[in-house]
Amino acid sequence: MAKIEGFRVKNFKALKEITLGRLWNLQDEQPLTSMTAVIGKNGVGKSTLFDAFGFLADCLRSGVEEACYSRGRGGFRSILSQGQTGPIEFEVYYKEDGNARPITYELAISLDQTDRPFVLKERLRQRRKNQKHGWPFSFLVLNSGSGVAWKGDQYGTRIDESKDELDLVKLMESIRSGKDCEESKETEIVELEDKRKLGIATLGSLKQHPRISAFRRFIEGWYLSYFTPDAARSLPMAGPQKHLNIHGDNLGNVVQFIEREHPERFKNILKRIAEKIPGVEKIDTEKTNDGRLLLRFNDQGFKDPFFAQNMSDGTLKVFAYLLLLEDPSPPPFLCIEEPENGIYHKLLESLAAEFREHATGRKGGSQVFVTTHQPYFIDGLNPDEVWILEKGKDGFSQIRRASKIPSIKHLVEEGLPLGGLWYSDYLNLR
Numbered sequence: 237m238a239k240i241e242g243f244r245v246k247n248f249k250a251l252k253e254i255t256l257g258r259l260w261n262l263q264d265e266q267p268l269t270s271m272t273a274v275i276g277k278n279g280v281g282k283s284t285l286f287d288a289f290g291f292l293a294d295c296l297r298s299g300v301e302e303a304c305y306s307r308g309r310g311g312f313r314s315i316l317s318q319g320q321t322g323p324i325e326f327e328v329y330y331k332e333d334g335n336a337r338p339i340t341y342e343l344a345i346s347l348d349q350t351d352r353p354f355v356l357k358e359r360l361r362q363r364r365k366n367q368k369h370g371w372p373f374s375f376l377v378l379n380s381g382s383g384v385a386w387k388g389d390q391y392g393t394r395i396d397e398s399k400d401e402l403d404l405v406k407l408m409e410s411i412r413s414g415k416d417c418e419e420s421k422e423t424e425i426v427e428l429e430d431k432r433k434l435g436i437a438t439l440g441s442l443k444q445h446p447r448i449s450a451f452r453r454f455i456e457g458w459y460l461s462y463f464t465p466d467a468a469r470s471l472p473m474a475g476p477q478k479h480l481n482i483h484g485d486n487l488g489n490v491v492q493f494i495e496r497e498h499p500e501r502f503k504n505i506l507k508r509i510a511e512k513i514p515g516v517e518k519i520d521t522e523k524t525n526d527g528r529l530l531l532r533f534n535d536q537g538f539k540d541p542f543f544a545q546n547m548s549d550g551t552l553k554v555f556a557y558l559l560l561l562e563d564p565s566p567p568p569f570l571c572i573e574e575p576e577n578g579i580y581h582k583l584l585e586s587l588a589a590e591f592r593e594h595a596t597g598r599k600g601g602s603q604v605f606v607t608t609h610q611p612y613f614i615d616g617l618n619p620d621e622v623w624i625l626e627k628g629k630d631g632f633s634q635i636r637r638a639s640k641i642p643s644i645k646h647l648v649e650e651g652l653p654l655g656g657l658w659y660s661d662y663l664n665l666r
């Protein structure tokens with residue numbers, strides 16, 4: 237399963253410049269783990285980091301202008317780090333699977349003369365087959381919607397960013413004039429009609445660009461949970477659906493699907509939910525006369541079932557998470573903000589263990605990324621899996637990996653749980 241090994245954000249709200257894990261030019265860093273938890277006090281940028289992933293996914297889906305305004309972001313100027321003038325930048329370093337050559341995606345967004353956001357720069361890079369070291373080759377180079385894409389999975393150009401920027405216009409001219417050189421192999425000149433749409437959105441639907449398509453599919457597959465118990469109480473039209481949507485308002489539809497297609501998995505979910513939430517014995521669905529779907533919970537000790545509308549927030553949430561974890565074709569990347577809200581603290585520990593097992597288990601589940609302030613959630617995690625966000629003196633966020641704090645490594649090795657150390661303020665710099 238694909239995995240993000242590193243992520244860099246620049247000029248996005250409180251994240252003026254932060255890097256997590258390994259990048260193509262930071263090869264000495266340890267890659268991100270399959271399970272990652274980001275902790276931090278209020279206002280340090282946890283939701284912002286979660287939204288950085290969401291923003292990137294929205295840019296792909298609907299273009300950068302719409303993404304700047306969606307989910308209450310308020311436009312480019314309000315998401316640009318205050319006082320900064322440069323573009324907003326993202327970098328994703330990821331592997332399609334364990335043995336694949338890592339791919340780097342870089343995106344820079346800026347404002348044009350009419351004050352509208354547009355895609356200033358897009359790059360995709362990858363080393364060649366059998367190339368173990370050295371600079372990767374860029375196989376998508378777009379500046380303001382025009383540039384070059386290399387077909388297949390081998391060719392590209394080297395851009396030595398430490399010297400200067402690639403002369404893209406010159407390269408395009410030499411390709412147009414049919415000059416035969418290493419760099420002009422398998423090339424395609426790209427002129428995008430709309431500078432607000434990502435190049436990977438367009439090129440990623442073409443067969444001749446397998447690497448771009450794979451990356452596009454990867455981002456499209458991310459699941460960022462905006463689950464709210466109230467959404468799960470809505471009454472959707474009946475009809476089985478394969479995946480839970482981001483708000484969770486199709487919970488009943490997913491139950492219909494999994495009950496029918498994967499009865500064993502469903503039994504397993506019910507067993508696990510019964511262990512976690514005392515009393516819940518059976519969950520199923522009922523269709524109303526007007527074709528809507530009711531989610532029905534049989535509670536021990538009561539003759540009649542309760543419907544989702546009357547079930548507790550925590551029950552609905554735990555049930556939704558378990559359904560997510562049992563998805564027969566799980567998303568490659570699962571991002572959840574503060575899963576602890578509304579959940580009993582002891583249960584949280586076991587939920588954290590479930591997430592971790594899902595992420596690291598042999599079944600090949602999703603890479604899991606959570607933001608939290610709950611000590612119980614990180615008690616079972618190791619220092620490589622935990623990142624601490626803090627506000628720097630300049631007001632912008634800084635991030636550190638718990639394993640990079642020598643005293644923490646020691647204390648954990650001596651058997652102290654990370655959550656306890658977080659609770660007792662050992663993880664904060666200031």
Ligand SMILES: Nc1ncnc2c1ncn2[C@@H]1O[C@H](COP(=O)(O)OP(=O)(O)OP(=O)(O)O)[C@@H](O)[C@H]1O
Nearest residue numbers: 249250277278279280281282283284314316317318
């Ligand atoms: N454009 C911006 N430039 C710089 N900082 C910003 C910008 N917009 C918002 N902020 C700051 O970002 C901070 C981080 O907010 P965020 O919601 O990510 O924190 P959080 O860690 O999720 O906090 P909580 O635990 O309370 O949910 C805010 O306190 C705000 O000061």
Ligand SMILES: [Mg+2]
Nearest residue numbers: 279282283284
């Ligand atoms: Mg928050």
